Amino acid sequence: xxxxxxxIKNYVAAVSGQGFLARDITFxxxxxxxxxxxxxxxxxxxxxxxxxxxxxxxxxxxxVHSFRQFYRECDIYGTIDFIFGNAAAVFQACNIxxxxxxxxxxxxxxxxxxxxxxxxTGISIQNCSILPTDDLQSKSSxxxxxxxxxxxNYSRTVVLESYIDDFIKPQGWTNWVGEQGLDTLYYGEYDNxxxxxxxxxxxxxxxxxxxxxxxxxxxxxxxxxxGEEWLDSTSFPYDGGx
Numbered sequence: 063x064x065x066x067x068x069x070i071k072n073y074v075a076a077v078s079g080q081g082f083l084a085r086d087i088t089f090x091x092x093x094x095x096x097x098x099x100x101x102x103x104x105x106x107x108x109x110x111x112x113x114x115x116x117x118x119x120x121x122x123x124x125x126v127h128s129f130r131q132f133y134r135e136c137d138i139y140g141t142i143d144f145i146f147g148n149a150a151a152v153f154q155a156c157n158i159x160x161x162x163x164x165x166x167x168x169x170x171x172x173x174x175x176x177x178x179x180x181x182x183t184g185i186s187i188q189n190c191s192i193l194p195t196d197d198l199q200s201k202s203s204x205x206x207x208x209x210x211x212x213x214x215n216y217s218r219t220v221v222l223e224s225y226i227d228d229f230i231k232p233q234g235w236t237n238w239v240g241e242q243g244l245d246t247l248y249y250g251e252y253d254n255x256x257x258x259x260x261x262x263x264x265x266x267x268x269x270x271x272x273x274x275x276x277x278x279x280x281x282x283x284x285x286x287x288x289g290e291e292w293l294d295s296t297s298f299p300y301d302g303g304x
Contacts, residue, residue, distance in 0.1 A: 073101035073125065080129075082110040083296055091119035095141060095164050101125045105149070112136055113298040119144065120161060126151040126185065130287040134298055139195075143173035146213060150183045150287050154301060156190045160207055160229065162198040169198065170236065172210035174217040184218030184248070185210075186281040189301070192221070192258070194229040202229040208236040212243035220250040220273065220281045223304065228257035234264045245269055252278035253304075278304055 074091050082105065093100035102119040105112075106127035116137045117124050123140035126149035133153045138145065141163040145153075160169040171192060174185045192209070194202060207229045210219045235249050247269035251261055261272050271277065283289035284302040293300050 073104045075102070076104040077107050077110065080108045082107045083298075084112045084115050085298070086114050088116040088118065090116070091123065093120070095120040095161075105129075105131055107131075109292050111293060111296045111298050113296075120163075122146055128183075132283065132287060132289060132293060132298075132300065134300060140171075141169050142167060143170050143211070143213070145171060145185060146173040146175065148175040148177070148181070148183045148214075149185075152186045152188060152281070152283050152287055152289070153190055154188050154283070156187075158187065158190055158192045159195060160193070160198055161195050162201060163205065168206040168208065168236065169194075170208045170211050172219045173213040173238075174210065174219045175213040176216040176218045177214050179216050179246070181216065184220065184281070184286070186220050186222065186286055187224055188222040188282070188304075189224060190221075191225040191227075192230065193225075193227050199227075199229060205229075206231055206236070209234050210249060211236045211238050212247045213238060215243040215246045216248070217243055218248040220248075220252070220278070221254055222252045222273075222278050222281060224254050224259075225256040226254050226258035230258035232260065232263035234261075235267075235270065243269070250277065250281075275304065 089103040091102040099122040104125035108129035118139040121142040123144035126147040131151040244267040250271040250273040252273040
């Protein structure tokens with residue numbers, strides 16, 4: 063259930079300083095899909111904000127390692143687990159783009175690694191577009207694509223008010239190893255739209271939730287990462303609530 067250490071060591075840029083800001087930058091790992099885990103960006107910095115950046119790779123593109131992080135109007139490309147880690151991270155108005163993987167592989171957007179129910183971490187995707195590249199779209203009937211899978215037992219990921227294209231399988235989410243974490247994870251969806259957003263055929267795990275407004279509000283910029291206390295100083299735009 064644990065990713066090999068290579069997922070942590072192989073990256074183009076790594077950030078550990080509090081208050082890191084990035085704007086209009088491309089972070090790209092050109093290793094290609096055959097080299098497996100190869101991150102473009104790793105952030106383990108509190109109060110980190112990334113605006114209008116491109117973060118591009120294949121497997122394990124963006125390592126949201128830890129602390130509070132915010133991403134706005136970014137284009138994020140990858141194949142497997144391409145947004146992963148255990149930060150409290152909010153993504154707003156981003157294009158999250160799945161690429162065609164190697165033959166026989168699936169695509170998975172997120173692999174969140176919360177270890178304990180006491181941790182205030184997770185991945186919140188709000189008002190984003192979850193899309194395939196053109197070559198993946200043309201082969202989507204042959205490639206299974208999912209919103210996420212649990213890297214650790216208390217994995218937590220929510221998708222709110224976002225467009226989900228039809229390359230995502232109807233079940234939406236997938237497992238890591240057997241049934242590990244399926245009762246203890248928290249995966250939620252709220253008020254999404256698009257041909258892949260239907261929840262009628264989603265997984266029936268105890269940890270999966272079709273959220274109401276109150277539940278979803280807990281994963282906004284204001285509530286989840288206390289963004290109104292620090293994002294104003296960045297000059298980056300954000301939406302505090304739903």
